Amino acid sequence: MNQLTEFLANNPHIHHATPESSDYEDLRMGFIINASRHPAIIVRPRSAEDVAALVPLLTQNDLPFAVRVGGHDMFGRSQINDGVTIDLREISYVDVDKSAQTARVGGGVVTMDLLEKLHEHDVVTPFGMTPSVGVLGWSTFGGYGLLSPHYGLGVDQIVGAKIVDAQGIICDADEIMLTAIRGGGGCIGVIVELTLKVYPKSQTLAGAIFFESKDLALEVEQFNQAYARAKANGLPAPLHLYQAVINGPGGKSLAVLFMWSSSDMEEGQKWLSRASSWLPVAMSTVQPTTYLDFARFASSMLPPKTYGTIFTINLFDLTPEVLKVIGAHAKKQPNNPEVLLGIHELRANGPTESSSRTVYHNRQPHFLLEILPMASTPELAAEAVAWGEAFRDDLRKTDPSNIVPSSYISLTSPGDSNMESIYGVKYSKLKEIKGLYDPNNVFKSALAQFY
Ligand SMILES: Cc1cc2nc3c(=O)[nH]c(=O)nc-3n(C[C@H](O)[C@H](O)[C@H](O)COP(=O)(O)OP(=O)(O)OC[C@H]3O[C@@H](n4cnc5c(N)ncnc54)[C@H](O)[C@@H]3O)c2cc1C
The missing domain is CATH 3.30.465.10 (Uridine Diphospho-n-acetylenolpyruvylglucosamine Reductase; domain 3)
Structure with missing residues (x-):
């Protein structure tokens, strides 16, 4: 650590914080409070050259380090207790x-x-x-x-x-x-x-549709039946619907983040009317807007930091069996405003990088479920986590042929992270490249692990 201290003394333009610093707590905190680790020092390089000076210094002195930016890793993997955090947020052009x-x-x-x-x-x-x-x-x-x-x-x-x-x-x-x-x-x-x-940049029509909530399980089922019918007839590329069960303004309900990313607003309005007709709407914020304003709106839906964790699973389809499980657990979803079930979807025929130029493996159409048991206190979070765990376990008991073997590395807990299933057929390629460029595993704290 002495060499690092000396290096920082000789490079005063590189800000840093230790547990004694007044800004340490702010700088170390990530999105999940209980997963945010306590590094011995947070170093904030301002350029590629600063990072290039730091990496050999840390490796030569056996100082464990991790790289951090937004701090949204749900399991705290961007910091190491008593290690060095390379916080890149000042490289922000x-x-x-x-x-x-x-x-x-x-x-x-x-x-x-x-x-x-x-x-x-x-x-x-x-x-x-x-x-x-x-x-x-x-x-x-x-x-x-x-x-x-x-x-x-x-x-x-x-x-x-x-x-x-x-x-x-x-x-x-x-x-x-x-x-x-x-x-x-x-x-x-x-x-x-x-x-x-x-x-x-196109014009965009975007926002959230909050549906009336009388029988959440039934609403989840009916919405998805209508969605599956629309999808069978073909959805336009500029349309995306992200389903969520949230504790919104009118209580717990099914909501859909609606995005239309084309200047053909007439066509967008048609799709908005269609999606809004699948269930009675309680409230909608969908309007012509910009991506920036939409992002500001999305940001208002989540706290800046919270207690809790995430459970995730990828499914090929939202089958009636899966929808039953979602419905049953959505009804029991704790009332904390932070709790959320969200469903990302990767549809067929989207543009992709050529398969040989990426190790991202999960290209078949699928739904990525994110169960976010979060709360403002550790006690409420513990209750929410028990709900999330039971939800995840019941999803895991559904038809195994509908469960995608690979899950999303960013949202998969270290305990559940099996690199061979996450990277599938791409794992050997990734391992080979790792062997070529980092044979001594200098970047051992990265999410992709090699055994
Ligand atoms: C509230 C929330 C919403 C999310 N929404 C989505 C979503 O809509 N879609 C989606 O796909 N994912 C989503 N995620 C997952 C998110 O994309 C990943 O967790 C992502 O890795 C977080 O990046 P970060 O920089 O914020 O986090 P950090 O914790 O700072 O970093 C995450 C990982 O990336 C590494 N890393 C980051 N930057 C660099 C770099 N420059 N060089 C080397 N390594 C680096 C870190 O070392 C760490 O391993 C969400 C997560 C949360 C908590």
């Missing part, structure tokens, strides 16, 4: 190149900052539902969002990256490195910059 239809995004950028910058340039790129999530943490492991049927997942937007490798060298990622980054995140280096595809 966004440079848009409209002619190339790309944006260079600093390693520490969070979603809201990206959207603000893209908005100024009249472009957009797929983004996650929570604006405080780090852009790199979201996109490099998959990146589900409301624009995925239109433009693909976050991982499909990555066209370039700059990393600090195991030797502390800043490199422009070659095609092999990019393949590992697309799905494997920071397992071969600290990603100090990503280049992402951007698209001309």
Whole structure:
């Protein structure tokens, strides 16, 4: 630790915080309070060069380190107790190149900052539902969002990256490195910059539809029957519906985040009317808006930090058996405003990166269920977690042929994380690239683990 202290004394432009610092608590805290770890020191590099100086210093002195940006890892994996946190949030530039239809995004950028910058340039790129999530943490492991049927997942937007490798060298990622980054995140280096595809910004119709809630189980079933019929007849790419059971303004109800990402507003209004006719609507906030304002709205639906955890499962389909389980547990969902069941969907025929250029494996159409038992106190969170666990266990008892073997690494607890099933046929490729670029496992705290 002495060498690090000396390095920081010689580089006063690099901010840092220790448990004695007044800003330590703010800087260490992540989204999940009870999962946020206590590092010995948080170091905040301001450039790729700073990171390049830090990595060899830490490895040569056997100082365990982890990389942190938005702090939304639900299991605290971006910090190590008594270790060093490389907090990239001061590397937060966004440079848009409209002619190339790309944006260079600093390693520490969070979603809201990206959207603000893209908005100024009249472009957009797929983004996650929570604006405080780090852009790199979201996109490099998959990146589900409301624009995925239109433009693909976050991982499909990555066209370039700059990393600090195991030797502390800043490199422009070659095609092999990019393949590992697309799905494997920071397992071969600290990603100090990503280049992402951007698209001309369209008008958008977006917001939440809150349905009346009389019999939640029945409503979940009826909504999904109508949705499945509409899907069988073909859904347009600009349309995405994210279902959630939330404790909203009118109490516990089924809600749908509605996104129409095309300037053909007439067609968008038709789909809005259609989706709004599937159940009686209690309240709707869907309106012509911008991606930025939609993100601000989405951000108001979640607390900045909370107690709790997440349970997740991927299912090929929302079968009647699955809907029964969802309905039964939705009815028992605790009333804490933070609790949520959310359902992401990866539809068929969305744009994707060519399979050989990514280790992201889960491409078959599926539903990603996120059960979020969260609360403002540890006691309420414990009750919510018991509910979430029972919910997850009942989903696991449904028809095994409908359960996708691979789950989303970002949301899978370390105890449930089996890399071979998460990466499936891509695991051997990821392992091979890891062996080429980080044979000594310098980046051992990354989510992708190698045995
Ligand atoms: C409230 C909430 C909402 C979410 N919504 C969505 C959603 O809509 N869609 C979706 O797909 N996912 C979603 N997620 C999951 C989220 O995308 C992942 O947990 C993501 O990894 C968080 O990134 P972060 O930077 O905020 O978190 P952190 O905890 O800071 O980082 C997460 C992981 O990424 C690594 N990492 C981050 N940046 C870098 C970098 N520059 N270089 C190397 N490694 C890096 C960290 O080391 C860590 O292992 C959500 C999570 C939460 C808590």
